[in-house]
Amino acid sequence: MTNRPLQFLRRGQPVALGNVPPDRTLLEVLREDLGCTGTKEGCGEGDCGACTVVLGEAKGGRVHYSAVNSCIRLAHSVDGMALWTVEDLAEDPLIQPVPSTHKPSRADGGLGARSAGTGMDMQVHEDSDKREGKGPASHSGATTPPVRAAGLHPAQEAMVQCHGSQCGFCTPGFVMSLFGMYQRHIVPIYTSGCTAPPTQPITRELAQEELSGNLCRCTGYRPILDAAQQMAALPPVAVNETLLLQKLDQLSQAGQAPGPDSSYISPTRLPDLLAARAAHPDAQVVAGCTDVGLWVTKQHKQFARILDVTRVAELRQVQQDAHHITLGAAVTLTDAFAALTAQWPQLHTFATRFAGLPVRNSGTLGGNVANGSPIGDSMPLLIALRAEVVLASTRGERTLPLEKLYTGYRQNVMAADELLVRIVVPRPGVTEALRAYKISKRFDDDISAVCLVINLDIEADVVRHASIGAGGVAATPARAHQTEAALTGQPWTAETVKKAAAALQAEFNPISDMRASGAYRRTVLASLLQRFWLESQGEETVSVENFRLEEAV
Numbered sequence: 001m002t003n004r005p006l007q008f009l010r011r012g013q014p015v016a017l018g019n020v021p022p023d024r025t026l027l028e029v030l031r032e033d034l035g036c037t038g039t040k041e042g043c044g045e046g047d048c049g050a051c052t053v054v055l056g057e058a059k060g061g062r063v064h065y066s067a068v069n070s071c072i073r074l075a076h077s078v079d080g081m082a083l084w085t086v087e088d089l090a091e092d093p094l095i096q097p098v099p100s101t102h103k104p105s106r107a108d109g110g111l112g113a114r115s116a117g118t119g120m121d122m123q124v125h126e127d128s129d130k131r132e133g134k135g136p137a138s139h140s141g142a143t144t145p146p147v148r149a150a151g152l153h154p155a156q157e158a159m160v161q162c163h164g165s166q167c168g169f170c171t172p173g174f175v176m177s178l179f180g181m182y183q184r185h186i187v188p189i190y191t192s193g194c195t196a197p198p199t200q201p202i203t204r205e206l207a208q209e210e211l212s213g214n215l216c217r218c219t220g221y222r223p224i225l226d227a228a229q230q231m232a233a234l235p236p237v238a239v240n241e242t243l244l245l246q247k248l249d250q251l252s253q254a255g256q257a258p259g260p261d262s263s264y265i266s267p268t269r270l271p272d273l274l275a276a277r278a279a280h281p282d283a284q285v286v287a288g289c290t291d292v293g294l295w296v297t298k299q300h301k302q303f304a305r306i307l308d309v310t311r312v313a314e315l316r317q318v319q320q321d322a323h324h325i326t327l328g329a330a331v332t333l334t335d336a337f338a339a340l341t342a343q344w345p346q347l348h349t350f351a352t353r354f355a356g357l358p359v360r361n362s363g364t365l366g367g368n369v370a371n372g373s374p375i376g377d378s379m380p381l382l383i384a385l386r387a388e389v390v391l392a393s394t395r396g397e398r399t400l401p402l403e404k405l406y407t408g409y410r411q412n413v414m415a416a417d418e419l420l421v422r423i424v425v426p427r428p429g430v431t432e433a434l435r436a437y438k439i440s441k442r443f444d445d446d447i448s449a450v451c452l453v454i455n456l457d458i459e460a461d462v463v464r465h466a467s468i469g470a471g472g473v474a475a476t477p478a479r480a481h482q483t484e485a486a487l488t489g490q491p492w493t494a495e496t497v498k499k500a501a502a503a504l505q506a507e508f509n510p511i512s513d514m515r516a517s518g519a520y521r522r523t524v525l526a527s528l529l530q531r532f533w534l535e536s537q538g539e540e541t542v543s544v545e546n547f548r549l550e551e552a553v
Contacts, residue, residue: 001263009082012094022264022306026070038086038172044297046072049214052173054180056082058248063241066361067180072293076264086172089153098190098236154234155179158227166219174214187238212444213356266308278394281416283307287367325425329366336365350436356445370420372410379477383469384453390422406476431459437528449516452528463487473510482507497533501526
């Protein structure tokens with residue numbers, strides 16, 4: 001098998017790496033091949049965020065920025081993109097001061113400034129071996145981007161000013177997540193013509209949501225959240241997107257198409273993807289690699305050939321009509337949940353509790369569904385929303401209810417040459433009442449012990465239709481058919497709910513494991529249905545998700 005060179009942009013310059021194995025992670029390339037040791041390895045499974053980097057990808061004439069976990073991201077998946085590590089923020093010539101009436105200067109923290117409290121000019125010096133091409137950066141034909149002296153990026157400067165670092169191990173990951181936030185939430189304000197933010201662009205709640213994928217074990221989160229909000233007060237800088245888009249286009253045109261015997265296959269057209277699947281049924285299919293990446297880092301699995309579905313334009317589209325929302329299988333979890341919460345705003349908290357933002361930025365809805373983990377959170381939701389999945393091969397397509405996809409633990413009905421290509425979700429009805437509940441030991445960035453999503457059509461105080469999806473209580477994500485039958489056609493009363501709760505407990509026989517006992521899970525199922533009833537009657541519940549310390553003191 002052959003492999004085309006891996007190419008991406010770093011500091012505005014192309015980096016080329018040859019002979020990169022198909023299952024090599026991006027973190028391994030950064031630390032071992034390019035010597036970028038500022039990016040840390042912590043958990044190796046996408047939980048702690050110490051390995052966070054930011055990717056830039058051309059979409060619709062703009063650059064889309066996403067913070068991702070490099071420890072579980074396959075290196076070849078970033079081919080043709082721009083990449084920033086913590087070493088690059090002060091050195092990238094494409095990150096430039098934003099022209100405004102307020103000129104950034106060394107005195108007020110602009111580029112070229114001294115870092116507050118350090119007394120030193122912040123510069124990066126590479127050792128002579130790397131500059132001469134003798135060190136790790138020369139591995140496999142790498143080309144090292146040029147280095148220039150510069151001051152700190154606002155994401156870094158804010159961390160310094162707010163004392164957001166103690167031991168420093170998690171700091172690079174936090175800084176990169178902050179950089180992603182800065183480009184998405186702060187830069188658009190200045191590039192739209194404003195000379196100063198009219199309001200605080202990053203609220204405390206937003207900072208908590210978008211930093212939930214980064215863990216700190218010593219500093220504490222208050223100063224880090226302060227830094228997230230402080231960034232907007234510093235002299236603004238921004239990536240020169242016009243120039244970056246030109247360079248990304250040049251890189252795309254210079255790239256080599258993968259050969260028929262490539263070890264990393266990433267087609268850009270659906271027919272080519274299905275043909276590759278038929279030709280290589282033994283290839284490991286990947287999308288965001290947020291689960292397969294753990295097979296590499298934790299189980300030390302090796303894959304001779306990878307089939308990446310994320311380059312196919314048809315699979316990255318969200319389409320909507322009068323009756324359905326159609327989500328391509330390669331739509332990221334971030335974008336998929338954005339489309340769903342636009343229709344069901346009450347899902348916002350549930351969506352932001354699905355792992356951390358770097359995982360949602362890489363992981364795909366189709367990947368989560370096809371993986372079929374019994375503790376995956378998207379499947380109970382989609383089951384309750386009465387979603388269907390579309391499977392495709394060179395032989396054609398077929399459609400089936402999502403809950404019919406699974407036959408056993410991580411097993412499904414897909415043939416060896418089939419791929420999941422679309423998920424179709426009906427639009428909400430007028431009388432629909434939907435709630436999604438996730439029970440886990442940690443509020444953020446944790447796996448569910450129980451996930452229950454309840455969707456009832458209630459008209460004239462009678463349950464006309466019921467759809468209930470459950471996770472963590474069976475070998476597969478499951479639909480609670482017996483409980484739905486106990487509710488359908490019944491008056492929406494406390495007595496009906498009591499009987500349905502008993503049916504829900506009897507319908508599943510969950511196992512006991514490190515997350516919860518089977519008895520606890522059954523108790524929680526009944527409690528959540530009771531909670532749904534109380535909320536439908538207008539009773540306010542006090543929980544971590546709606547508790548505000550400011551309101552309690």
